[in-house]
Amino acid sequence: MKKFIFTLTLCAAACNSAAFASTLVTPERATQMLNKHEQHFDKRIVQVAPNVYTAIGYHGATTSMIVGDDGVIMIDSLMGPTSASNALKDFRQYSDKPVKAIIYTHSHGDHTGGAKAYAGASDVKVIGPANMGHHHGTDKVLDQIQKKREVRQFGRKLPPHEQSNRGVAPAVTIDHDRGTGFIKPTIEVKGDYKTRIAGIDIEIYAAAGETNDAMFIWLPNQKVLFSGDNFYQAFPNLYAIRGTPYRDVRTWSRSVARMAGFEPMALVGGHTTPILGQQKATAALKDYSEAIQSVFDQTVAGMNKGLDPVTIAQSVELPAHLRDKPYLTEFYGTVGHASRAIFAGMFGWFDGNPTNLNPMSNADTARQFARLAGGTAKLQANLEKAMKAEDYQWALVLTDHLSYLDGVDQYKNRDIKIKALRGMAVRDYNAPNRNYYFTYANELEALQKAVK
Numbered sequence: 504m505k506k507f508i509f510t511l512t513l514c515a516a517a518c519n520s521a522a523f524a525s526t527l528v529t530p531e532r533a534t535q536m537l538n539k540h541e542q543h544f545d546k547r548i549v550q551v552a553p554n555v556y557t558a559i560g561y562h563g564a565t566t567s568m569i570v571g572d573d574g575v576i577m578i579d580s581l582m583g584p585t586s587a588s589n590a591l592k593d594f595r596q597y598s599d600k601p602v603k604a605i606i607y608t609h610s611h612g613d614h615t616g617g618a619k620a621y622a623g624a625s626d627v628k629v630i631g632p633a634n635m636g637h638h639h640g641t642d643k644v645l646d647q648i649q650k651k652r653e654v655r656q657f658g659r660k661l662p663p664h665e666q667s668n669r670g671v672a673p674a675v676t677i678d679h680d681r682g683t684g685f686i687k688p689t690i691e692v693k694g695d696y697k698t699r700i701a702g703i704d705i706e707i708y709a710a711a712g713e714t715n716d717a718m719f720i721w722l723p724n725q726k727v728l729f730s731g732d733n734f735y736q737a738f739p740n741l742y743a744i745r746g747t748p749y750r751d752v753r754t755w756s757r758s759v760a761r762m763a764g765f766e767p768m769a770l771v772g773g774h775t776t777p778i779l780g781q782q783k784a785t786a787a788l789k790d791y792s793e794a795i796q797s798v799f800d801q802t803v804a805g806m807n808k809g810l811d812p813v814t815i816a817q818s819v820e821l822p823a824h825l826r827d828k829p830y831l832t833e834f835y836g837t838v839g840h841a842s843r844a845i846f847a848g849m850f851g852w853f854d855g856n857p858t859n860l861n862p863m864s865n866a867d868t869a870r871q872f873a874r875l876a877g878g879t880a881k882l883q884a885n886l887e888k889a890m891k892a893e894d895y896q897w898a899l900v901l902t903d904h905l906s907y908l909d910g911v912d913q914y915k916n917r918d919i920k921i922k923a924l925r926g927m928a929v930r931d932y933n934a935p936n937r938n939y940y941f942t943y944a945n946e947l948e949a950l951q952k953a954v955k
């Protein structure tokens with residue numbers, strides 16, 4: 504109940520009562536928040552320790568250079584060789600020693616695709632998790648739809664006036680050469696691994712989270728921790744709306760708790776700005792782990808009560824002392840989506856309510872609702888009212904019902920849906936939601952032009 508009040512306060516009169524998301528605010532507030540978050544994508548190199556440098560804003564992810572006695576070690580390599588060579592060029596103002604090794608934190612393309620730009624023609628060690636390359640976000644058989652949803656989540660095709668950012672990456676990145684600089688690891692790490700390269704002691708720890716093959720890298724002498732994508736400054740994407748298999752939330756929390764145990768002086772996330780200072784970095788990791796665990800615990804408690812996933816998701820909230828932490832703001836993942844993912848991941852699609860064992864078709868439901876409302880015209884009148892009241896979530900529900908009904912001007916109905924989607928988009932500060940709403944609206948608009 505508390506969250507409901509919180510939502511209404513944030514939304515004020517400009518928001519609607521039907522939509523239930525803590526990331527819906529006024530359009531002005533959403534823009535203001537997203538603009539402030541942009542600081543994490545400003546292109547620059549940050550010195551995180553006397554001999555450790557992190558590049559931000561060269562692509563979506565971070566990449567780092569550790570300067571050793573007779574060479575440098577690179578952590579992650581961005582999406583492609585162009586971005587990686589841009590970063591390397593700027594790293595070179597701090598050291599021109601040869602690259603001795605590249606270490607991947609996990610298999611995602613935005614961390615591995617540019618390695619060749621670092622390696623050049625020389626024979627460098629490439630250290631990565633075992634079974635790398637076998638790990639995909641989704642099954643390949645789903646490529647057709649997954650690519651579409653990926654474009655929506657990241658807003659890859661949005662016009663400049665609809666772009667903000669991607670939650671943990673800038674709105675625009677260099678992607679023409681994605682993956683072309685990938686080098687398969689020459690050393691595959693399973694479990695914990697310690698090594699010394701160019702006089703630098705390096706410890707690598709397996710730490711599943713966003714991916715099963717995630718690892719974090721610890722420099723015991725510099726006390727620098729590279730977390731990969733199990734930490735960045737935004738609420739973690741425990742579920743990605745582009746569609747991914749279940750990410751084990753409990754393990755993710757444990758992995759981050761393990762990182763906190765090292766009490767790093769500098770925490771370099773897989774994306775966004777590093778956190779410097781032992782107290783701040785350790786607190787951020789502890790908070791992150793606790794936030795993830797709390798969403799898990801609340802969801803499981805709701806499941807044990809026999810509640811359905813939507814009801815549970817609407818009641819889960821971050822503990823009060825964590826709610827205002829900048830690194831837990833829902834710019835990327837959301838608490839509600841995470842909760843629903845936990846339900847689905849542990850229990851599958853059935854919400855436990857027998858009504859939903861053999862549901863009516865959407866078309867039948869729409870027809871029954873129209874009959875109950877007193878006819879299609881009544882639904883349409885209600886839709887107009889909803890749009891006037893800026894009750895966009897309810898408007899979306901109504902346009903969906905109307906899309907199944909005979910005698911409805913579907914061109915006009917789609918037009919209203921486009922407006923409602925844009926109404927939602929401008930009010931949402933969660934970047935994936937916002938990008939998805941905008942992109943879907945634009946897809947419908949293209950369809951309108953085709954059928955006209």
Ligand SMILES: [Zn+2]
Binds near residue numbers: 564611613732773
């Ligand atoms: Zn990443």
